[in-house]
Amino acid sequence: MSDAAAVSVLDDLGEEGEELDALVTGLSAEGWALPTPAERWTVAHQIAHLAWTDEVALLSVTDPDAFAGEVETAMTDPHSFVDRAAEELVGALEPDALHARWRDGRRRLQEAMRAATPGSRFPWYGPPMKVASMASARLMETWAHGQDVADALGVTRAPSGRLRHVARIGVRARDYAYLVRGMKAPEEEFRVELTGPDGELIAYGPEGAPQRVTGPLYDFCLLVTQRAHRDDLAVRAVGADAERWLDIAQAFAGPAGPGRPARKDR
Known part of the structure; x- marks a missing residue:
């Protein structure tokens, strides 16, 4: 994708995050604890997963060596490291703090990707990705986990061109x-x-x-x-x-x- 395309995807990623943010803003403790269609995952687990993934994506963009350490850790438990990361965040943070951490991580990742040198490739758990690909992947996850949240809350979201x-x-x-x-x-x-x-x-x-x-x-x-x-x-x-x-x-x-x-x- 061109640099212009990367900016477009980043804009769409920001909008996708804001749409999900609006769903969880003002939720009670009971709302955060609602089960979602993902087995054993509550609304809080869904947001914790997005917060954690945004943070490791930020490492990939800003500190590839530190990200390589995350990959090594993941490979010791490839089938459950994602669930474990979400569980740890849910156990460590109250809903308001978790919400704030996700918001801050989204903001910092956006800033880092927009500041990246055009054409840069960032390591990931699969092949390295350019900015547009990284942003597309984050949008995909934000939308998919947002769908789980919407289902848990009984909300029907209107499909968008994103x-x-x-x-x-x-x-x-x-x-x-x-x-x-x-x-x-x-x-x-x-x-x-x-x-x-x-x-x-x-x-x-x-x-x-x-x-x-x-x-x-x-x-x-x-x-x-x-x-x-x-x-x-x-x-x-x-x-x-x-x-x-x-x-x-x-x-x-x-x-x-x-x-x-x-x-x-x-």
Whole structure:
């Protein structure tokens, strides 16, 4: 992405954070303790996870050597270090302090990414990322965990055009979803056609590709962040390979997630 694109993603990241911030501002202690769809995670755990991830992202941007130490620690417990980090923050901080820490971390990460030298690459738990990629990844996580918070609070959020960043990661992570499951990814590209909240078409891949995925942008983002079961979404596939991908798609790094069960009221 160009420098202008990086600024655009950073602006969108800021807006995504503010939208979630508005959901948790003024919550009672009981509200922070509400269970979310993520097993064993409350609203507080969701915000703690975002606070922790913003802080390690800030280390990546400002102190790569210190970040390398975080990676070494994570590799000693690769399947539970994320849960442990969230649990430690929830145990250490009252909701108001946790909220303030998340806000401060978001601000400092924004400032650091905006000040970064154009073209810089920052280490991560997967491949190194440029500013635009780092900001897109933070937006994806903020939106996905924000969805869990919204579900816990019984709030329906209106989809925004910012979801195009989430969809892009989901499409680009197609082969990774196969890799983490020990499967070989298809060699040919898929065509992905998504309808945005204002009716605009958002498309990836060659127009004539025989393997195709179509549906609402919002539903596709729920799918690739594993916030809803495929059976509950209006995402459709043409072709056996595309069908298989929709069963395993994930936009996030790390082990294959368990996904969410289908709704019982279907």
